[in-house]
Amino acid sequence: MKKTLTSLLCAAMSLTVLVLACGGEDPVPPQVPLPLEDGGVLWADCDAARGARACPEGASCRFVEYYDRSICVPACDPQAACQPSQAACCVGNEDGGAGYCVPNEVCATLDAGTEDAGSDDAGTDAGVIPVETDAGDSKDAGTEAGTDGGPKGDAGTGGTDAGTGGTDAGTGGTDAGTVTDAGTGGTDAGTVTDAGTGGTDAGTVTDAGTGGTDAGTVTDAGTGGTDAGTVTDAGTGGTDAGTVTDAGTGGTDAGTDAGTSVDAGTDAGTEPLGYTDIRIMAANITSGNGQDYDLGHGIRLMQGVKPDVILVQEFNYLSNSAADMRSMVDQVGGTGFSYFRETGAQIPNGIISRWPIIESGEWTDPEVSNRDFAWARIDIPGPKDLWAISVHLLTSSSGDRNAEANSLVARIKANIPAGDYLAIGGDFNTDSRSESCLTTFKQVVDTAGPHPVDKNGKDGTNAARSKPYDHVLVDSDLRQYQQATVIRGTTSFSTFTNGLVLDSRVYTPISEIAPAVSGDSGAASMQHMAVVKDFHVPNF
Template sequence: MKKTLLGMLGAGLALLLVAQGCGGSDPLPPPPLPDGGAWVECDEQDAGACAEGQSCRFVEAYERSLCVDPCEPATGCADPSLACCPHGEDGGTGGFCLPQDACTPPDAGPSDGGNSDGGTSDGGPGTNPDGGLGPVEEPDAGPGTDGGKPDAGLPDSGTDGGSAPDAGLPDSGTDGGSAPDAGPPDSGIDAGTPDAGPPDSGIDAGTPDSGTDAGTPDAGTTRIRLMAANISSGNYQAYEAPGIRLMQGANPDIVMIQEFNYKSGSISDLVNTTFGPGFYYYQEAGAQIPNGIISRYPIIASGEWKDPEVDNRDFAWARIDIPGPKDLWVVSVHLLTRNATTRNTEAVSLVEKIKANIPAGDYLAVGGDFNTDSRSESCFTTFKQVVDIDGPYPADKNGNSNTNAGRSKPYDHVLVDADLRAYQTATVIGTSSFASGLVLDSRVYTPLSEISPVQAGDSAASNMQHMGVIKDFLVPLGGDTGTPDAGTDAGTPDSGIDAGPAPDAGVDAGPAPDSGIDAGPAPDAGVDAGPAPDAGAPDAGMDAGTPDAGTTRIRLMAANISSGNYQAYEAPGIRLMQGANPDIVMIQEFNYKSGSISDLVNTTFGPGFYYYQEAGAQIPNGIISRYPIIASGEWKDPEVDNRDFAWARIDIPGPKDLWVVSVHLLTRSATTRNTEAVSLVEKIKANIPAGDYLAVGGDFNTDSRSESCFTTFKQVVVTDGPHPVDKSGKDGTNAGRSKPYDHVLVDADLRAHQTATVIGTSSFASGLVLDSRVYTPLSEISPVQAGDSAASNMQHMGVIKDFLVPLN
């Protein structure tokens, strides 16, 4: 679901009270324009209804998108009856002209002092410095900073509720459990190379992190601390110093976080600032006030399910590889303040998703900002189908269990299933012990030294309307005894693809860190409990030939083959990717009008593929992969604001990882493209280990192969021919086949393993430019149709190269 990128402030409290007082929940219509006319509603994906100079922006106060005029707060709007509401995009000061009441942040009054609903607002800005709301860009999100970008996990057969392919059920031999050790987000993920800095001891189930445990569990358990946190503050529904300090003082292992925005940098910056390097995270994509999860342990799958009652956030979920034989699924929620009936509707929808997608044998936690006025609301009866809702409840130092700012209502919760509830233990911090968990209110906590660096006034920060809620659990480690799982690690052999049986559960059962995902017998995260083969196993037809026993064939594809009027993928581009049957796609204009990005990936390739789509971009770059994506992110494109350079680190079979970068350079000029190349090469040199493989691919928009950007790229990849061609021997890739727009460029190490691209009985020595208009016989690339490459507004051809990668 595409949500607004505008950081507009929501409806005023007075308007909310009027709406609730009248018993209605329909959004208020915007008042007439000053000249008596009506505001023009529009579609954010197609602002054609708006006049020249106007933008189509979602206005939370009216719960609709309107055509608005830009403004600067210093000069205001031409009509004095309108206010210049700041949007905060690109870190600038600009805004848009709206009625005065649309600029008032909802629920932003004094904490519950005369406020009928001290809950968090259901809208409002929460902007980021990189352009709009929701996930922020990662300008330098190299391997040391990014471990859990949105959509960086497995597709879940539909972000809005499909079955997660790694949900413990084998999916056609891709992976019989969770993705093998999704890897910490720093440079220590690569095969055979230990983590750059000792891995956090909390990952070794058996040697819990001393600060997290607040006590020493017995040798058969590990302590896991869960936290619900809607503790943003200030005017932008974003995290500032008070909320950061509160999370640091709580020292949780897993946070179900709401209003997951950060004004001072990227979301990676927020996670690293709060917890240091090595934590994983997931932030739902494209949301105005996103939900998310932060975890000390690997996030091996993640996504979001649709909240049926609100458009500015959804239910964010993650599957986490905690120590022990079971995974923990967590769902981060932010229910509406509107009324109890609405909250129950949300609960009904979420419970349906949980029942349909989460294995009964795993643990479950649902946490966050429920905005509940009492514990007798009907939503709790609904949630009782999947989690334990009964007391006793967490409380503060004074025994108060309420969590709104005025401490009169139970807004926030950490609810777990019966299996996990059986292991709940006292939350111990310093010499203080909270038998049923802690409501963290800095105004009453003593001594503050126990929760350093928290300051007494942090919970009273401006517009902080909630308290954090904490529960601890002593989770047993038994049952995961190191039985080999037939090679779940993508670097150890499974059925001849990798290189020898890796014992499962080595991470969970002792103090040895997982010092290398691919490095021979390194133990994997201990999630897989059966013989399901790993995602490295080639499927029938992938190989286009049978490589020898010491190699596996990997097909790379560059694809800017969107079509139609929306720079999005439609049937022609989907068929072309299906016909090419690649293992890894560097994709541009990674949008889909007919569903979620998970839907697009599953429709094209079936379940079991991994993907990454850069966050918040108008025409995003991305990566789709048959093999696990163990880290991903984006680097800033210095020349354009509507996309960046998307990268992913992929655990391909064999001892080396493959780093791929998906690019979409500007058409403006060769000089501009070289500026982009210079910036990207700097990022590659700074972040990608020389010992791993590298591929840079996508839409370069280059007019000739003599452009200066190729000389620049030559520092990190091979740019020389021979080049891929079509059935007629032509190497141009634009629609008219006269210019080399699109490329798959790899480093010298990977280039040494390039092999002919073989499809059916056809062989292309240097790779294929896939043009359905000239390819024969079409039966070799079924289901492609002859006219697919001539689809409306398809301006590029796909480019394909094959490699026989050694397994040792």
Template sequence: MHNSLFRWIPWLLWLVSACGSDEQADGPFHGGGSGGADSGADTGDAVADAREDAKDTGGSAGTGGSAGAGGSAGAGGNAGAGGNAGVGGNAGVAGVGGEAGSSGSAGAAAGGAGGSSGSSGSAGAGANAGAAGSSPTEPVTLRIVAANLSSGNNQSYDPGHGKRILQGLKPDIVLIQEFNYGSNSSADLQNFVDSTFGPGFSYAREAGQIPNGVISRYPIIASGEWDDPEAPNRDFCWARIDLPGPIDLWAISVHLLTSSGSNRVKEANALMAKVQTHVPQGQYVVVGGDFNTGSRNEGCIDKLSARFVTDGPYPVDQSGNGNTNAHRNSPYDWVLASPELDSLAIPTRIASQSFSNGLVFDSRVYTPLSDVPPVLVGDSGASQMQHMAVVRDFEIP
């Protein structure tokens, strides 16, 4: 062999070695970093997770994503701002901030706006949805307060006594009566809500002269009023509220007449007809406010029992008194929950104190008031303050 050929042998050996290597460049489904979905991920679980996490943020579990452990992302498979995940589909490389792993099955990557797929962008079953659209991982305590706490001569919250009580109780949802403040302009009412509860709360209010309303920490996604045929100056105010988790809350604020028990029965019948027509079974429902009832066994309460839990035990104050009118001898005010919600009731806790069945709050009875700043001892006894607040807590899974 010619000696010059020996100079090429090392180069030829290197070329053969390089061409025969089993290592491939990263393929189109490479997860990158630490984020790849396991090839054994169950497609059915992925579909359920996607549907769960896509709730209410514009994200829905679509059908465009391709199924299979190794498939690519379908049209609906992006965990993008619209939050759509294909049924069984892979959250492919187009997901927000993330790539599918080598086998790329869709997990809980149907995040809402801004929701990323997993800590390092993988589409695994543990991926986090956007904060606005994900189901909570921990139960949420929901405080609901019935509040006809106007004072002074104009049935309004201007004097400040009721406002301080609400600030001290820190509710998440208020079923409020005689909801007048300032000029009753939208700006004045929002100022009341912001200054009492903080930014982020919203409200619904009906148009009557003595209006009912609903104030909520959580988004009000629909609201309106149902006719109270017996009361010419007010209606039943309702709001559908987007709670954390998959079930919405329908909150209804009412102010029944003082005139007679028979008129309150008519009002309860009218209210129940609206609830049965408009509120789907299985939703959380709460009705509360000033019922003006002289006893716990009035006919209107019996009518409401068709959809609400109306039997005791009932909220009481620290002295064990459950009556809520100014003289503390009649149970005027109520918070009644549907069975689905009532089953989630928990003791009401304020600072170190616990009230097994809820609290009737009277600033002249409750001690220490340092638990509920800025409440003053005389607030519940202010001029024309005719009701005590009723507080109930629930734990939403």
């Protein structure tokens, strides 16, 4: 159910509607969405179906009847003023008293005025509704407790019922609508027997889960004489579809074929059917003299955009021990992230992934001896895997880079299933988008524009921002699912239609990519900008 803010937010309303108590007026209606001075946007349109990703951190997607659409509303302290001045902090009862900054013009319409949901006036803003009083028949939602939401008594006090005559919804041994109580005294919420006690059932003769009997009938939903939730399976004989065999662990599948012992192929219990958002980042963003991430500038940049898959170059950190590399990955993504880093290389390539890496390795770069092509097969949600390849092509000449591209394309064609997704990314050191190596890569990935840009619309990725050194290139199967890259801060977000070139020196507001700071991309010896692309991929 979508959460809503309505023009009657402050009246007594259905519990499925967010109720707010609002204050303050502004005679000048604010712009919605409202651009902010720091470059962000307040009250931006949102899609509630996208869940937590719909709005920046600290904001929620709510349907506002006043505008007849959903917008992002930031949380606020009810004891403090909202910023900017066009906003008021309203208290939402549905969310446990949480405050939300909404436009003043919304709050200005919320006073119940002179008429109550019954017949008398609330006297003040009808958003403050004492829980002991009723907005029902003849009494007001702000005066004289003890009145009923039905014809007679109050919903929860005095032994009276919220809807029938003289019985209470949960007290005094009486029932919410009939003669008996929902859970006390051995009586049932609607019939004669109780839902869970005494071996009796909530509607029939037998109990829902005890005594080997079934929740509605005497027999199991698939076999004879036993319950569909204890010993036998809801489709075969001998194993239960939820107890003996597990939904995703222990060698059995979240669907053991409705009663077989074979695996459906993947852990179908971790992601609901739908789409998975995947953010891929190419990152040769080391700093200092050691071609490593020791100084933290590159790590902060990765943290700031929260990638799901990172194609890393010059993958060195501190002593390069297993513990140090694990520490870097934990900082960048979290303890649940996987990684692969090629061995025996001076400036190794590697891959960091939110999802399990189920296969990995390195293919020889025929043109250079201090690194290879690192690859990983990633078990993203859904039936297809993502093959990610991290590359660092030579600076020496376009001919050398094309030779490297030809070698890699041959490896891809020989090893990667055509039905899986493919991403090649990293530091290509290309001087232009017409270089021969990019033409060669067209055999396996889509190299066409439009291309990612920074906050100023520039697409160059070298330090001087004049050449397209760095790339995230995917095959046509994955390219069809590319979506805008949306970088979300705590109070604002920015949208990059074709992906982002991450240059903290020009990014505003810098708070959206915290903990990165403005100077990170300009750190000593940082010669590249990271590239980010987003994809909305079906997991069915």
